[in-house]
Amino acid sequence: MQIAVIGCGGIAALRHIPAIQKLDCAEITAYYDLYYERAKEYASRYGGKAYEDYGELLRHSEIDAVIVCTAARSHCDMTIKALEAGKHVLCEKPMAVSAEDAVAMNCAAQKSGKTLMISHNQRRYEPHIKARELIRSGAIGKVLTFRTFLGIKGPEYSSVFGVNNGYFSREMSGRGVMSDVGSHRIDLMRYILGTDYKRVLSYNPTLDKRKPDGTPIEVDDNSFTITEMENGVVGIIVTSWTSMSGNDRMSIFYGTEGVITTYREDHPVVLERKDGTVEYFDFAYNPDQSETVLTDIDEQFIRCILEKRPPLVTGKDGLAVIRMLDAMEKSNNSGHWESVVCD
Numbered sequence: 001m002q003i004a005v006i007g008c009g010g011i012a013a014l015r016h017i018p019a020i021q022k023l024d025c026a027e028i029t030a031y032y033d034l035y036y037e038r039a040k041e042y043a044s045r046y047g048g049k050a051y052e053d054y055g056e057l058l059r060h061s062e063i064d065a066v067i068v069c070t071a072a073r074s075h076c077d078m079t080i081k082a083l084e085a086g087k088h089v090l091c092e093k094p095m096a097v098s099a100e101d102a103v104a105m106n107c108a109a110q111k112s113g114k115t116l117m118i119s120h121n122q123r124r125y126e127p128h129i130k131a132r133e134l135i136r137s138g139a140i141g142k143v144l145t146f147r148t149f150l151g152i153k154g155p156e157y158s159s160v161f162g163v164n165n166g167y168f169s170r171e172m173s174g175r176g177v178m179s180d181v182g183s184h185r186i187d188l189m190r191y192i193l194g195t196d197y198k199r200v201l202s203y204n205p206t207l208d209k210r211k212p213d214g215t216p217i218e219v220d221d222n223s224f225t226i227t228e229m230e231n232g233v234v235g236i237i238v239t240s241w242t243s244m245s246g247n248d249r250m251s252i253f254y255g256t257e258g259v260i261t262t263y264r265e266d267h268p269v270v271l272e273r274k275d276g277t278v279e280y281f282d283f284a285y286n287p288d289q290s291e292t293v294l295t296d297i298d299e300q301f302i303r304c305i306l307e308k309r310p311p312l313v314t315g316k317d318g319l320a321v322i323r324m325l326d327a328m329e330k331s332n333n334s335g336h337w338e339s340v341v342c343d
């Protein structure tokens with residue numbers, strides 16, 4: 001398969017390009033970016049052709065799929081244009097900046113008959129796969145509560161634009177950490193627990209991050225949410241752009257028969273049973289919490305196209321995340337519990 005990378009920034013270089021380079025069944029042949037210079041740089045660095053015009057790239061029938069790695073606001077436009085041109089799309093998270101956009105993307109996918117997958121790659125981390133497997137096998141009985149944390153130093157440490165990155169702009173990204181990092185955990189908890197969000201109480205302040213001119217950024221840099229899920233599970237989701245150790249990735253699931261912890265300091269997964277027995281799960285490679293880990297999300301995308309099966313993360317999953325983010329924002333503004341719209 002021939003793949004085009006749309007948005008030649010940090011995540012394209014850190015994750016998608018190296019992941020595709022490892023595969024025999026796919027190659028990256030095209031690049032597009034708002035800044036042509038960036039596309040040219042990636043084309044000369046990784047091989048392939050840079051395009052100055054997105055429409056021209058999409059007219060190339062040899063290109064089978066695109067990976068949308070631009071700032072969140074443009075995911076909708078880039079994705080719909082690609083689907084309409086007959087391309088499959090792997091779109092970075094968050095799927096969109098509004099439910100309206102996400103719905104339009106899903107409609108375009110349905111109309112085109114092409115695959116739309118959202119890059120919620122945290123589903124593919126080995127500790128998360130193991131935790132889901134254990135929970136589904138009943139290892140901790142009925143899950144009652146969870147706590148999940150994801151803290152990073154901030155996008156200025158990974159974006160190719162440093163402190164001038166699009167993440168700090170409401171215009172380009174819609175929301176801050178609640179959507180950037182939060183979208184990962186919102187999707188992950190829903191995936192691991194197999195249930196939807198019902199209602200939320202959320203506080204999403206801007207505590208520290210500033211623009212180069214010294215004024216506070218336009219979006220939240222910390223997010224604190226209590227949620228009740230459809231099956232009665234109650235959980236806490238905390239995400240941060242001010243976690244200066246950069247190593248806060250833990251999730252804890254409390255069940256009637258025990259507790260599962262992922263990304264504990266000593267082991268990636270720990271199962272503690274009510275009877276006092278403890279089981280540790282280690283993997284061939286146990287990365288440090290702050291390390292950028294390649295997952296097989298790109299391979300999953302390509303395989304589901306080749307094998308003509310539904311994607312691992314559907315557009316409907318992406319929309320469910322956006323619905324939750326909408327409710328979180330509404331709760332932050334109202335100061336009250338808010339219901340999450342369920343499609």
Ligand SMILES: NC(=O)c1ccc[n+]([C@@H]2O[C@H](COP(=O)([O-])OP(=O)(O)OC[C@H]3O[C@@H](n4cnc5c(N)ncnc54)[C@H](O)[C@@H]3O)[C@@H](O)[C@H]2O)c1
Pocket residue numbers: 006007008009010011012032033034035038069070071072074092093094119120121158159160161165166180
């Ligand atoms: N799945 C993950 O773990 C993960 C990690 C980091 C980032 N991301 C997501 O990937 C996306 C990009 O993040 P990044 O860190 O690479 O950002 P970045 O700032 O490093 O790079 C973004 C690139 O996209 C280009 N761009 C922005 N808007 C564009 C548009 N309208 N048209 C064409 N090009 C455009 C920019 O010029 C830049 O080259 C975001 O949606 C982000 O949330 C996902």
